[in-house]
Amino acid sequence: MTIAGPLGVSVASTIRRNRTLYAWLKPVADWYANAAGHRKFGLKYDDLLVEERPDVERAIARLTPREQYDRAFRFKRASQCSVLHDVLPKDQWIKPEEDVRYLKPHVEDVVKEDLERQKWDNIEVKRTR
Structure with a gap:
């Protein structure tokens, strides 16, 4: 789920550790998040994950x-906005500090469990004499 560089290190964690790089990229990231428009409809970032994926389905069940x-509720409110061809009033928009990743930890847990299950399912038992 994370973007890893050639050494397997997460790009996001590298940016967060480097204060200068973080200071340069944070305004761009904030601008992009606001330009995406999901907050104007009352949606959080994790609401945009594709629900048809099996790992996301299982993660949603764990909420x-x-x-x-x-x-x-957020989906119903966004659907109503879509029907009306309008966005929510500005005081009802999701604020950046409210837009936390609530589903991502569950998805990562599901992926880890699947990988572990796959390793156990493919284990070879060798007989030694």
């Missing part, structure tokens, strides 16, 4: 009932 309710 708490409150998180599932909030997610459904």
